[in-house]
Amino acid sequence: MSTSREWAPAVRLRAWIGRVLDARAARIARLTEAASMPELLERLGQRYLARAHRQGLHLSLDVDAALETDLIGPYHSLAGVLGALIEHAIDHAQGDTVSLHVDVTGDEPGHQTVHFAVGFLPEDGTANTGAATPAAWAAAGQTLEAMGGRLHIEHDDTLRAIAELRFHVPPRPPHVDVVALRHALGNEDALHEVIAALHDALAVDVGHLDDVLARQDAQALRRWLHRVSGALGMAEATGLAALGMRLEHDMDSRSLADMELPVRRFAMDATRALAWLRESRAEAPLI
Helix, strand or coil, X not given: CHHHHHHHHHHHHHHHHHHHHHHHHHHHCCHHHCCCHHHHHHHHHHHHHHHHHHCCCEEEEEECCCCCCCCECCHHHHHHHHHHHHHHHHHHECCCEEEEEEEEEXXXXXXXXXXXXXXXXXXXXXXXXXXXXXXXXXXXXXXXXXXXXXXXXXXXXXXXXXXXXXXXCCCCCCCCCHHHHHHHHCCHHHHHHHHHHHHHHHHHHHHHHHHHHHCXXXXXXXXXXXXXXXXXXXXXXXXXXXHHXXXXXXXXXXXXXXXXXXXXXXXXXXXXXXXXXXXXXXXXXXX
């Protein structure tokens, strides 16, 4: 009994220090503020590396070289899903490693499908999932489904919870087909007149974007995407117009918080493309 009483304060102190370190790591690596894939993965490491080490675990990361670095997706919600999966693995691992493997499983024009696999050997020493589904997995699965993704559970040598999600690949670089636009309009004067009109209309819409996002008005944002995509289509910026239509479609399954960053990036590219058209010579190289 005396030994137990002697060590109890030390145990409580270690637990308190652990909570302080976790809180500090959480402040440093605010996962939901990640704005890109590299930033999200870096913040996951910053947040959970020390926690894993305190439990005698090595936290490893392996990223597919084919993964695009500027994918457009719902990083706000994805951060919560991956954080929950990694926390569960750290808290229930018996082996010496928790791993995160990021693999491209689908690569097509305009999209990449990515698997985020969190692997570990569970406490019972086997990789059998058993009958019960951990609450962390159930919640992660529901969030992923709302984002248009899904959660897989696989087990062989280790147990793996795999978050699958599809991302948009932005057009590189924003492309405006000046030749097609000139041909459609018939002459140089009409070309520059239409370009100026489209640029001015887009400038008005982009100026209203902050207000639309601040009001958290999903229908207004959908209408904004539709108008801007239409203007880009008229300017023969077909890649950007298609991206805008895909973002409009994503409004059906993604939250406004997840849509804000992709929409702002889309607005920036759209403004840049039309500004180039307005300010450059018509015979200049295509974007």
